[in-house]
Amino acid sequence: MGVSSVSKSKVITGDAGYILEDVPHFSDYISDIPTFPNPLKTHPAFTVVKQYFVHDDDTVVQRVIAHKNSPRGIHFRRAGPRQKGYFEPDEVHACIVTCGGLCPGLNTVIREIVCSLYHMYGVKKILGIDGGYKGFYSRNTVPLSPKVVNDIHKRGGTILGTSRGGHDTAKIVDSIYDRGINQVYIIGGDGTQKGASFIFEEIKRRGLKVAVAGIPKTIDNDIPVIDKSFGFDTAVEEAQRAINAAHVEAESIEYGIGVVKVMGRYSGFIAMHATLASRDVDCCLIPESPFYLEGPGGLFEFVEKRLKENGHMVIVIAEGAGQELLTESQLSSGEDASGNKLLRDIGLWISQKIKEHFTRTNKMAINLKYIDPTYMIRAVPSNASDNVYCTLLAQSAVHGAMAGYTGFTIGLVNGRHSYIPFHRITEKQNKVVITDRMWARLLSSTNQPSFLSAKDVVEDKGEDERLPHQMLPNGQPDSDNLVREMCSS
Numbered sequence: 001m002g003v004s005s006v007s008k009s010k011v012i013t014g015d016a017g018y019i020l021e022d023v024p025h026f027s028d029y030i031s032d033i034p035t036f037p038n039p040l041k042t043h044p045a046f047t048v049v050k051q052y053f054v055h056d057d058d059t060v061v062q063r064v065i066a067h068k069n070s071p072r073g074i075h076f077r078r079a080g081p082r083q084k085g086y087f088e089p090d091e092v093h094a095c096i097v098t099c100g101g102l103c104p105g106l107n108t109v110i111r112e113i114v115c116s117l118y119h120m121y122g123v124k125k126i127l128g129i130d131g132g133y134k135g136f137y138s139r140n141t142v143p144l145s146p147k148v149v150n151d152i153h154k155r156g157g158t159i160l161g162t163s164r165g166g167h168d169t170a171k172i173v174d175s176i177y178d179r180g181i182n183q184v185y186i187i188g189g190d191g192t193q194k195g196a197s198f199i200f201e202e203i204k205r206r207g208l209k210v211a212v213a214g215i216p217k218t219i220d221n222d223i224p225v226i227d228k229s230f231g232f233d234t235a236v237e238e239a240q241r242a243i244n245a246a247h248v249e250a251e252s253i254e255y256g257i258g259v260v261k262v263m264g265r266y267s268g269f270i271a272m273h274a275t276l277a278s279r280d281v282d283c284c285l286i287p288e289s290p291f292y293l294e295g296p297g298g299l300f301e302f303v304e305k306r307l308k309e310n311g312h313m314v315i316v317i318a319e320g321a322g323q324e325l326l327t328e329s330q331l332s333s334g335e336d337a338s339g340n341k342l343l344r345d346i347g348l349w350i351s352q353k354i355k356e357h358f359t360r361t362n363k364m365a366i367n368l369k370y371i372d373p374t375y376m377i378r379a380v381p382s383n384a385s386d387n388v389y390c391t392l393l394a395q396s397a398v399h400g401a402m403a404g405y406t407g408f409t410i411g412l413v414n415g416r417h418s419y420i421p422f423h424r425i426t427e428k429q430n431k432v433v434i435t436d437r438m439w440a441r442l443l444s445s446t447n448q449p450s451f452l453s454a455k456d457v458v459e460d461k462g463e464d465e466r467l468p469h470q471m472l473p474n475g476q477p478d479s480d481n482l483v484r485e486m487c488s489s
């Protein structure tokens with residue numbers, strides 16, 4: 001097969017400002033590649049469905065709000081089954097790997113990739129890679145079949161195991177080649193998808209007919225472009241249990257304070273949504289919204305006020321919040337095996353600070369209970385809606401690989417499953433935009449201070465410096481977040 005070079009990003013333009021940010025396809029770098037009719041054409045479940053196959057020209061718009069004269073804007077290729085296949089079922093040798101932290105729904109995605117390959121396309125050779133990326137070159141593989149994965153969606157975690165670090169592109173691609181694998185399904189967060197992109201580039205460089213499909217996973221919901229990541233709904237639901245417990249503890253005792261820490265290294269989505277869902281939370285602290293403790297408009301003043309008014313309060317804090325308050329020596333040093341910065345337990349820190357404040361000022365005898373449910377939230381099986389979401393993600397990934405697409409991540413864009421080029425989801429992180437309506441809704445629901453105006457005066461920081469994530473490098477507002485915010489309005 002002939003190998004030709006392809007440009008890094010595949011952009012196709014059309015009339016009226018239409019832009020398609022397309023994903024790579026085997027035909028971009030392998031010539032004379034044979035095609036086959038999609039076996040779903042004769043599958044009893046699908047033959048009755050009108051227009052089951054996605055039209056080759058179907059694309060999904062990124063920004064749904066448009067003005068009369070606005071350009072049509074960025075689109076992604078619509079996911080789904082194609083008439084033409086680039087693999088014969090018995091030629092396929094697929095593998096699945098899970099990397100990074102745990103997230104509800106991992107097992108459901110594994111299960112549904114296996115079942116879609118097996119039951120829809122008749123693929124029988126499917127392997128699990130044990131223990132994340134390093135498992136490609138340091139562990140034995142696990143044979144997967146519908147029987148093996150039948151019940152796994154009822155369990156938290158990942159039956160394949162996961163890990164951080166150990167991404168060695170050359171060794172991984174050698175292992176893929178040596179094992180004769182030609183479809184690689186990679187489930188993981190931003191780091192994992194960066195790793196998947198390197199694997200794809202190396203496979204393309206070697207001219208191999210191997211499809212690389214990413215399924216984005218992150219409990220923090222910090223992957224851009226997509227509407228939300230799987231497991232996020234489950235995490236928010238599970239966080240309610242901890243918040244309820246904190247509320248029960250706090251309201252049962254005089255001047256009770258419940259502090260709950262949830263995950264969210266750089267993005268406060270779990271904290272924000274759990275707060276909005278609960279209505280028992282008095283104050284939500286997230287990484288995107290700097291806060292301060294002392295003085296007018298500070299956290300201590302608000303805690304005192306709320307305790308005087310209600311006799312108790314609940315604080316939800318994301319693990320990455322308040323890092324700017326820690327001194328150099330207080331910041332946890334070191335990184336995990338993937339190079340992610342290790343964070344100090346901010347929930348414990350803030351609890352101590354509040355206790356010290358009330359002891360020092362002798363204003364009221366508070367009773368503070370600190371609950372850290374972070375790993376409990378992550379370890380549960382996915383709820384019903386996440387299960388359905390995981391199923392569709394898995395099916396879309398399989399349809400894409402069978403149709404010869406590669407180097408893509410599958411994701412929901414404005415409610416439609418789409419194939420998104422890796423670079424679009426790895427180039428930045430999705431964050432809560434605190435000047436958007438959703439954060440305003442939270443502030444109006446908790447009636448907590450925004451902590452902004454006083455800080456502006458004290459530190460006189462420009463908006464761009466304080467909230468760099470709100471602007472793209474070109475100075476334009478972050479349209480991904482605008483879209484998301486608009487969708488939620």
Ligand SMILES: Nc1ncnc2c1ncn2[C@@H]1O[C@H](COP(=O)(O)OP(=O)(O)OP(=O)(O)O)[C@@H](O)[C@H]1O
Nearest residue numbers: 100101164165166167188189190191192194195338
């Ligand atoms: N820039 C990178 N290039 C290549 N591989 C990477 C990169 N970043 C991370 N990886 C690899 O991806 C895997 C998972 O990365 P990481 O631990 O950062 O988790 P993640 O996928 O971001 O998930 P999460 O942060 O949601 O837990 C690791 O094996 C790591 O070596």
Ligand SMILES: O=P(O)(O)OC[C@H]1O[C@](O)(CO)[C@@H](O)[C@@H]1O
Nearest residue numbers: 101102189219220263264265336
């Ligand atoms: O499993 P570990 O290494 O403790 O990772 C914890 C991190 O993983 C995540 O759950 C997902 O990135 C973060 O919220 C959290 O900071």
Ligand SMILES: [Mg+2]
Nearest residue numbers: 100189190191
């Ligand atoms: Mg990550």
